[in-house]
Amino acid sequence: MNAVAAVWRRDVLRTLRNKAVMVSALLIPGLFLLAFHAAFSRSAADLGIDYADYLLPTAMMQAIIFTAGGSALAVARDAEEGIHSRLRTMPAPMWAVAAGRVLADLTRMAWSGGIVLALSLALGARIRGGIGGILVMLLIFALVTAIIAAGVDGLCLLSAKPVSTALLFQSLTIIILMFSTAFVPAEALPDALAPVIRHVPVSPILETIRARMAGDPAGAAGVEAAAWLVALAGAAGWGFVHALSRRSHA
Secondary structure, three states, X not given: OHHHHHHHHHHHHHHHHOHHHHHHHHOHHHHHHHHHHHHHHHHXXXXXXXXXXXXHHHXXXXXXXXXXXXXXXXXXXHHHOOHHHHHOOOOOOHHHHHHHHHHHHHHHHHHHHHHXXXXXXXXXXXXXOHHHHHHHXXXXXXXXXXXXXXXXXXXXXXXXXXXXXXXXXXXXHHHHHHOOOOOOOHHHOOOOXXXXXXXXXXXXXXXXXXXXXXXXXXXXXXXXXXXXXXXXXXXXXXXXXXXXXXXXXX
């Protein structure tokens, strides 16, 4: 556990010392939330949708993707600077390195998510599912943070140019959410597109969170979300540890 704590402390301190990363973590997700709410809240109201409620999970998911992008870039730079090669010569297991990195990502997400949550509540969002709904929401966000961060970190390490791959992921963050029910419900999409978008992994996860926020049962979306989370958690966790153990870009 000392190795996990050491990696977590190093990565958190590196984040705190980087002003650009702190701006990205603390300001950018909230600015996107405010921009999308200003642009689409009236149109959503015409459809009978409280857009502050609808957008809260989306904004949190966007903050998670920004967190994963920052994590990927930090991990990629460590790889190209030979940090991982040196770590492999030490007695600490690589799963501890991966766990420390993911804990650092969860710490950053706690900062970003706290600001997004506060802004969403100020815009009128309400969590009507009680303590149970809040706990389910927070648990899902934590799981998704760990899954996306570990998955993207692993993919970057397995690429020929980790830093370039990390930068590419950062440029695709908005597009990733566009192909889901993040901003528009499936019912409002064209008939040919709606069935596909409804089952993209992000969509059932978002719909499960929205249902629990409203105090409603998650239903089939909840079952699908749980299946995706279990499958992706196993793949992302194994892949990240495997990539740390096998690849060197020094």
